[in-house]
Amino acid sequence: MKLFTDIGGKDSQGVFTFPPGVDYEINGQKVPGDSLVVKLLDMCSVYDSCEAEILRRIGSLRDHGKLYKEADFGSEHGDCKKSKHGSDSGSDSGSDTSVDILDYGVLVMDKVKGKPLSQYDWWKQLSKPQKKELVEKTLVDIEHKVYDFLKSQHLLYTDLHLDNFLVEIETDVHGIHSFKEAHLVDFGFPGIFTVNKIPEPEEFDSWFYKQFNYHRDTYDLCKAQGWSEFPRPRTFAQQLAESSGAGKRPSDQDAGTGGTGQAKKQRQPRRRRLRMI
Secondary structure: OOOEEOOOOHHHOOEEEOOOOOEEEEOOEEEEHHHEEEEEEEOOOHHHHHHHHHHHHHOOEEEEEEEEEEEEEOHHHOOOOOOOOOOOHHHHHOOOOEEEEEEEEEEEEEOOOOEOHHHOOOHHHOOHHHHHHHHHHHHHHHHHHHHHHHHHHOEEEOOOOHHHEEEEEEEOOOOOEEEEEEEEOOOOOOOEEEOOOOOOHHHHHHHHHHHHHHOHHHHHHHHHHOOOOOOOOOOHHHHHHHHHOOOOOOOHHHHHOOHHHHHHHHHOOOOOOOOOO
């Protein structure tokens, strides 16, 4: 299986795509390789091994397996390196070359559209207000996705920084870039936790922005741009209420049959505390 690195840099090490025109077979059917991403994991690491289970639960895992790669270490590298299986082929034979068998987990996933804002060529040319507007719109979209993910899967995504948000951008005929949609990537440990209770929207909203602003990358961005930390837009709970119908005023008929009391219960839900990690 021939692979090549999709994007350079520390945040994409071990992430690959297929060469153009190459298909990948899943359950007997060929899938275009350009619609998939392959990630290599060290299955001996507890930090890597849990990601396969998370991706399976959320429906993003298309295929998985193991990859064995032989790596030669000659005398110019110094002492022969032991393999993860505990063998050292050079020690008994006296040879100056050993073979290290590296055990990787291979995850095949659907390719997510977009990329981190900082990786767009035009990002550095934007004014500070334009950059901040794009980041704020990204946060609003990501917050809804994280909360929906929490409610549907009882999994809390905590690794909230801009390199983990792949942003789709629309560009008009005048070259003006505008936000379209944002997507989450990197579901590995220790950035995700299981929870038993779902927090109220107001509590989650507060935690989300504290978590994002606490991250070192956010601090560095704000310092470089001369910004203060990103404030909560304070519309999250209202948007959720409107989308569920809980924010609508009761009709006169409802008010005459006890609807007002029911609406009051909706406006004042019983709070359940959840300690965010």
